[in-house]
Amino acid sequence: MTVGRRVISLLVGILWLAACSSVAEDELPGPDQPTPLPSRWVSSDGAPKPRHALPPHRGPLVARSLARRSWSPSAGAVQSHSKGRVCVVVADANYDEIAPALDVYCRDLEAEGYDVVAYELASGSAESLRGLLSGLYEEPASLVGAVLIGDLPYVIYELMQSFADEDPRYEDFPCDLFFMDLDGVWQDVVEEGDVHADNGKYDLHTGEVGLEIWVCRIDASRLPSLGNEADVLRNYFEKNHLYGVGGMPVERRALIYLDDQWAHKGAGDSDCAAIVYSEAAVELVAEPETTTRSDYLSRLATQGYELIHTRCHGTARDHGYARDGGEIYDEVYATDYIVYDPRVLFFSLYVCSGADYTADGYLAGTAVLNRSWGLFAWGSTKMGGMYEEAPFYDSLASGSCFGKAFLTWYEHVRHRRTPSWAQKWWYGMALIGDATLGHRVFRDVGRTHWSGREIAACARAGVVSGYADGAYGPSVEVSRDQMAVYISRAVAGGDEHVPPGPPEPTFWDVGAEHWAFDCVEYAAENGIVEGYWNRSYRPTLTVDRGQMAVYIARALVAPEGEAGLVDYVPSDPRDFPDVGSDFWAYTHIEYCVENDVVSGYDDGNYYPDTIVTRDQMAVYIARAFGLLN
Ligand SMILES: [Ca+2]
Ligand SMILES: [Ca+2]
Numbered sequence: 001m002t003v004g005r006r007v008i009s010l011l012v013g014i015l016w017l018a019a020c021s022s023v024a025e026d027e028l029p030g031p032d033q034p035t036p037l038p039s040r041w042v043s044s045d046g047a048p049k050p051r052h053a054l055p056p057h058r059g060p061l062v063a064r065s066l067a068r069r070s071w072s073p074s075a076g077a078v079q080s081h082s083k084g085r086v087c088v089v090v091a092d093a094n095y096d097e098i099a100p101a102l103d104v105y106c107r108d109l110e111a112e113g114y115d116v117v118a119y120e121l122a123s124g125s126a127e128s129l130r131g132l133l134s135g136l137y138e139e140p141a142s143l144v145g146a147v148l149i150g151d152l153p154y155v156i157y158e159l160m161q162s163f164a165d166e167d168p169r170y171e172d173f174p175c176d177l178f179f180m181d182l183d184g185v186w187q188d189v190v191e192e193g194d195v196h197a198d199n200g201k202y203d204l205h206t207g208e209v210g211l212e213i214w215v216c217r218i219d220a221s222r223l224p225s226l227g228n229e230a231d232v233l234r235n236y237f238e239k240n241h242l243y244g245v246g247g248m249p250v251e252r253r254a255l256i257y258l259d260d261q262w263a264h265k266g267a268g269d270s271d272c273a274a275i276v277y278s279e280a281a282v283e284l285v286a287e288p289e290t291t292t293r294s295d296y297l298s299r300l301a302t303q304g305y306e307l308i309h310t311r312c313h314g315t316a317r318d319h320g321y322a323r324d325g326g327e328i329y330d331e332v333y334a335t336d337y338i339v340y341d342p343r344v345l346f347f348s349l350y351v352c353s354g355a356d357y358t359a360d361g362y363l364a365g366t367a368v369l370n371r372s373w374g375l376f377a378w379g380s381t382k383m384g385g386m387y388e389e390a391p392f393y394d395s396l397a398s399g400s401c402f403g404k405a406f407l408t409w410y411e412h413v414r415h416r417r418t419p420s421w422a423q424k425w426w427y428g429m430a431l432i433g434d435a436t437l438g439h440r441v442f443r444d445v446g447r448t449h450w451s452g453r454e455i456a457a458c459a460r461a462g463v464v465s466g467y468a469d470g471a472y473g474p475s476v477e478v479s480r481d482q483m484a485v486y487i488s489r490a491v492a493g494g495d496e497h498v499p500p501g502p503p504e505p506t507f508w509d510v511g512a513e514h515w516a517f518d519c520v521e522y523a524a525e526n527g528i529v530e531g532y533w534n535r536s537y538r539p540t541l542t543v544d545r546g547q548m549a550v551y552i553a554r555a556l557v558a559p560e561g562e563a564g565l566v567d568y569v570p571s572d573p574r575d576f577p578d579v580g581s582d583f584w585a586y587t588h589i590e591y592c593v594e595n596d597v598v599s600g601y602d603d604g605n606y607y608p609d610t611i612v613t614r615d616q617m618a619v620y621i622a623r624a625f626g627l628l629n
């Protein structure tokens, strides 16, 4: 397909060289950062980017608060911590048809630890919607983010921008930062070039310009190619729920796909992705003659990735890749994503206007709301896109959702740039899909898993690494060798700090060739495990909750072992009905209770004979060793 054959490479090359050579003093990049290359609007018919009409949404807010009772989670399913309050706003045109899916979604959010408030919006302007959000933000419970579902109000921002020696050019675009900054001042007052005061498009942002909350959009109203709007939304929430419970398995790797002019970003972009994925799981494709439409589509057709990150030119409905020395430019259309239905969950789209949710058939929405895969995308509604994103990936790697990672990144970059620079590059940033999602540490531990947070904390601390296929096996029973591995790594401060075992094995059934040899020896050396009378360890025996309390209590006083607990007297004994004071592990269980490691079941019992599973194990470890924060 060569419909886009033009001399755009020459044009872009000149712009880039110019941009590199003569930027204004106040727009200089940081000391070690090259000047970003603009992602340009490049359409197959050569037409310039059209201007946006004024948003249709008007008037005072008409919102109905949606009842909470419908999605109240069952007791015990709620995680004990709070991730803050999220406001879910759904367009009334969609609500009735997607209400059951929405209930599941809100229940999942609460199971993950969010407090949810929800509104059905019948009408209202962007200003009145922002008022609703800022009102919630100011309440004592505050607000961390908002999920906008359906065709909901937005604003258009306009500016004149120049790159290098270019004459200033006009651009207008939907600006969701308007809803994320709840206490800054947004005005329509500027007269400059084609920017005009009082024309319904904002043009000045001052005051407390930092962002208070994240805002994301799940809007299928302009994606008829994907099907009926309600069906597309329901399908999205079905995928979302599946991901939450540990489904939607994809290869845990990232594709970094950079067209010719961004080839120099290969190392930096790969390093960023490697913050979240292992280095071996980051696939970089940046060779100018390799990055083509056909190569990209062949990957979509045959490969699976958790993340695709691409930098290229495009429009709201397509992006493209140059070849033949830049002579030919071929588009990948949003509709190609429908045809190929790629096995990809997340998209980082550094594509001009790729996230413009006001455009019919917009790229980011198509990728995210696609039939089988796709959950979240970040990109821009204008030229530019995310740059200097290490803080974004750092935040994701530490367990943040996309929304929180976005705010972390934005706070980082906004202090490094003057407002004019920031507006060119980042004011069009939009989050498409559910921003409460994030990178999943293990493929079978979804975000609604009751101990997902503890399991992730153990992984981050180097205590668990899961199975080779990316699974954690949360319901697998814990054996004595696994237990020793968990505890030794936690005591040592990570796997790499567990020393090699001695030349002479302590236990005849855990020799130097045993996978857990070092950890079993370390646990023995620290008085945590003792083994059996005949110098055996019995590595494959399972561990019950009584034994677990013993090992954890000893680990907490390591390396003293039993000697460190011999004088311990519970100060405020819990006295579980099923753990009498003469129970063999009574002291250890009380010691764990006193150290906030365990609290027993809802019925008041401890159940010392119950075998410990890997999810419970993570909870014991995360709490005992303070890994949660
Ligand atoms: Ca204006
Ligand atoms: Ca602010």
Ligand SMILES: [Ca+2]
Residues within 6 Å of the ligand: 259, 260, 287, 288, 289, 290, 291, 292, 321, 322, 323
């Ligand atoms: Ca190329």
